[in-house]
Amino acid sequence: MVNWWIFSDSFLITVLAYIVVSISLNLEAGFTGVPNFGKHLFVFLGAFAAQGIGVRIAAWLYQALSPEAARQALAEAGRLVPGAHWASIVEAAADTGANRIIVNNYLRPFVTENLVVEVALLAIVLGVTILLAMVFGLLASYAALRLREEYLAILLLSFSELMVMVIFYQTESLNGGNKGLWAITFTKNPIRFALAGSAVLAALAFLYAERLANSPMGRAMRAVRDDEIAASVFGRDIASIRLKAIIAASVLAALAGFFYTQNNASATAITFNRVVWTFLPWAMIILGGMANNMGAVVGTIVFLIGKRLFEYYQEPIGELLHIQAELVGSMLPNILIGVLILVILYVRPQGIIPEHISKTVEFNKLAGEVLGEESAEKDAKHPQET
Amino acid sequence: MPILPGLTYTLSSLAYAAAIGLLSMGLTLTYLTTKIPNFAHATIGMIGSVVMLILIDRIFYDSNSWLIFLLGPIAGGAAAAAFGVLMYRAILKPLADRGNSVIGLMIATLAVDIILLNILTLILNLMPGEHIPKLIGANVVGFQPKIRVAGIVVDSYTIVLPITALVLTTLFHLFLTRTSFGVAMRATIENPDLASAMGVNVSLVYTVSWALSGFLAGAAGALMAFAFKGVDPAVSALVIVTVFAGSIVGGLTSVYWGLIGGIVVGLAEKLGTTIINNLYRTLLVPGLGLPNISLVNYEKVMSLGLVIMVLLYAPQGLAGVDWGRILRKIKSVKGGR
Numbered sequence: 001m002v003n004w005w006i007f008s009d010s011f012l013i014t015v016l017a018y019i020v021v022s023i024s025l026n027l028e029a030g031f032t033g034v035p036n037f038g039k040h041l042f043v044f045l046g047a048f049a050a051q052g053i054g055v056r057i058a059a060w061l062y063q064a065l066s067p068e069a070a071r072q073a074l075a076e077a078g079r080l081v082p083g084a085h086w087a088s089i090v091e092a093a094a095d096t097g098a099n100r101i102i103v104n105n106y107l108r109p110f111v112t113e114n115l116v117v118e119v120a121l122l123a124i125v126l127g128v129t130i131l132l133a134m135v136f137g138l139l140a141s142y143a144a145l146r147l148r149e150e151y152l153a154i155l156l157l158s159f160s161e162l163m164v165m166v167i168f169y170q171t172e173s174l175n176g177g178n179k180g181l182w183a184i185t186f187t188k189n190p191i192r193f194a195l196a197g198s199a200v201l202a203a204l205a206f207l208y209a210e211r212l213a214n215s216p217m218g219r220a221m222r223a224v225r226d227d228e229i230a231a232s233v234f235g236r237d238i239a240s241i242r243l244k245a246i247i248a249a250s251v252l253a254a255l256a257g258f259f260y261t262q263n264n265a266s267a268t269a270i271t272f273n274r275v276v277w278t279f280l281p282w283a284m285i286i287l288g289g290m291a292n293n294m295g296a297v298v299g300t301i302v303f304l305i306g307k308r309l310f311e312y313y314q315e316p317i318g319e320l321l322h323i324q325a326e327l328v329g330s331m332l333p334n335i336l337i338g339v340l341i342l343v344i345l346y347v348r349p350q351g352i353i354p355e356h357i358s359k360t361v362e363f364n365k366l367a368g369e370v371l372g373e374e375s376a377e378k379d380a381k382h383p384q385e386t
Numbered sequence: 387m388p389i390l391p392g393l394t395y396t397l398s399s400l401a402y403a404a405a406i407g408l409l410s411m412g413l414t415l416t417y418l419t420t421k422i423p424n425f426a427h428a429t430i431g432m433i434g435s436v437v438m439l440i441l442i443d444r445i446f447y448d449s450n451s452w453l454i455f456l457l458g459p460i461a462g463g464a465a466a467a468a469f470g471v472l473m474y475r476a477i478l479k480p481l482a483d484r485g486n487s488v489i490g491l492m493i494a495t496l497a498v499d500i501i502l503l504n505i506l507t508l509i510l511n512l513m514p515g516e517h518i519p520k521l522i523g524a525n526v527v528g529f530q531p532k533i534r535v536a537g538i539v540v541d542s543y544t545i546v547l548p549i550t551a552l553v554l555t556t557l558f559h560l561f562l563t564r565t566s567f568g569v570a571m572r573a574t575i576e577n578p579d580l581a582s583a584m585g586v587n588v589s590l591v592y593t594v595s596w597a598l599s600g601f602l603a604g605a606a607g608a609l610m611a612f613a614f615k616g617v618d619p620a621v622s623a624l625v626i627v628t629v630f631a632g633s634i635v636g637g638l639t640s641v642y643w644g645l646i647g648g649i650v651v652g653l654a655e656k657l658g659t660t661i662i663n664n665l666y667r668t669l670l671v672p673g674l675g676l677p678n679i680s681l682v683n684y685e686k687v688m689s690l691g692l693v694i695m696v697l698l699y700a701p702q703g704l705a706g707v708d709w710g711r712i713l714r715k716i717k718s719v720k721g722g723r
Contacts, residue, residue: 037496
């Protein structure tokens with residue numbers, strides 16, 4: 001008997017966010033052969049755009065449009081010092097001590113009450129998300145784009161681990177460090193906004209990935225994955241194809257992270273760790289089937305429902321195995337997910353839905369067109385013969 | 387503030403560099419033989435730390451016995467070697483035989499990493515300690531013999547670890563050059579097909595390479611248990627970054643260069659960052675008014691920076707640098723004078 005309350009709004013948002021991340025990972029790993037083991041950084045960038053950066057921009061706008069109210073906000077947060085200027089509220093808004101009061105009591109009402117401000121800020125934050133994802137995608141992969149895929153994997157993992165676990169986690173002035181920050185949220189009902197936004201994003205991501213996979217670019221990506229040398233012999237620029245795939249996928253992942261953060265209303269770097277946002281998406285696309293967008297979606301849904309059910313029944317399972325549930329925590333699920341990946345790789349490496357050949361124009365149609373043109377040319381050349 | 391770090395810090399940096407060197411060496415070895423970059427390597431090293439912690443708790447709790455530096459690395463190395471063999475024979479080889487690509491094998495090592503990490507954490511959480519009340523996060527610094535260098539009491543593991551690295555490397559070198567199996571291993575690295583045609587049991591060579599790699603990692607991990615403020619397998623998530631950095635700086639083409647690369651990266655991370663930090667805080671902070679923050683927390687930036695530089699300008703790593711030419715150039719410059 002399943003209690004359906006476990007399939008709540010926030011579960012749906014999680015599923016949609018993971019669908020986007022899986023589709024984007026599949027673009028890199030499945031189609032192009034770029035083993036991105038640093039996906040968590042790119043998901044976190046979307047969260048960072050909403051907390052570390054979005055909060056600062058909102059505070060700056062607040063100070064510019066209503067300086068009196070901004071003074072009041074500073075006063076309530078206990079940061080009003082003589083000679084306070086615009087920088088102080090921007091600073092205070094992203095400071096862990098004052099962040100909660102300023103964001104929750106002042107910035108969110110300010111943003112949601114004025115439609116122009118809201119739309120402008122949303123556009124800026126989304127722009128920042130996309131820009132951050134592109135820049136970091138380039139930085140994280142550039143040095144290894146021309147090398148073998150092992151080097152790409154190592155560099156992407158190292159770069160992301162360093163950024164999330166060292167830079168973002170330890171630098172409190174940047175994004176709250178290990179305490180995290182409250183993020184700027186949009187509309188009066190951010191959960192509804194997150195749901196709608198991630199649903200639209202998931203649909204667009206799927207359509208984009210399907211279109212890309214069946215385009216000449218998609219076939220070039222597969223060629224790079226299957227045989228770099230052959231692809232380069234045929235004039236394909238491997239580095240540029242890989243970079244395009246990484247940048248497109250990073251933008252999608254960061255947008256997913258942005259909408260996911262809208263639901264939580266806050267974000268901490270440590271929660272975007274390698275297990276949660278790199279390893280799980282990998283498990284999902286391996287389960288669903290690599291190089292297959294439908295597989296990524298199906299794999300994500302099946303995986304997350306299974307995981308949710310397991311978490312729900314964890315206590316009885318723990319009792320059955322005679323282990324204390326609070327000690328087992330996330331360890332038993334993580335072990336099981338690792339085992340699941342190994343089992344799938346052994347039993348069914350192609351996943352639930354195997355890769356199918358990319359859709360091209362039907363041969364007969366193509367042949368008909370070419371022959372038709374040829375015969376038309378012939379007709380034009382030798383009209384007197386007929 | 388003095389620019390150069392003190393004696394104890396220098397010694398612990400050397401020990402860290404030696405441990406990273408051993409880990410990078412093992413990582414390079416399995417990469418050379420089986421062509422799999424092992425993302426679980428740092429966690430395999432943590433097996434050694436866990437074994438050392440249990441040994442201290444059960445046998446060496448009254449401290450001050452040098453025997454711990456002999457038994458710990460051997461027991462930890464043996465456990466890690468056993469796991470390496472298990473990982474290769476039971477997981478990676480069957481997966482490779484089923485036709486999985488390098489990406490599939492890499493994700494398999496990541497899966498093993500997560501499984502092993504959580505099992506080790508579970509063991510430390512569930513196992514009741516006899517003399518250390520709580521095994522997870524236990525600090526064992528006080529359980530090592532006391533030793534004085536230049537009148538200062540230093541952690542003895544910082545002396546033992548570089549010596550252990552030297553001994554293990556020498557033994558490994560003798561194994562590769564003086565035993566027929568070692569020669570067979572070198573032949574297999576050069577050309578597995580030809581070696582197989584000459585009657586070398588390639589599969590056994592691969593298995594032994596995983597055992598050796600695991601032993602080196604476990605021995606290093608056992609001694610590094612004294613370096614942690616608290617033994618927690620979760621640190622491997624960041625250690626692996628440094629280990630890969632060492633292997634890439636070494637070039638991933640030679641085991642010895644893997645060792646050197648690991649030492650270079652380890653020293654750069656510890657000594658390099660501290661010296662830069664001291665310079666920054668004594669010169670730039672008062673001089674230019676830069677924020678007074680400690681750069682030591684960002685030591686991993688150093689290893690990633692080295693990796694990026696090597697990948698961009700010398701993808702073959704230190705092994706690919708034409709050292710003879712550089713030496714000749716230096717000589718000719720000197721001769722010109």
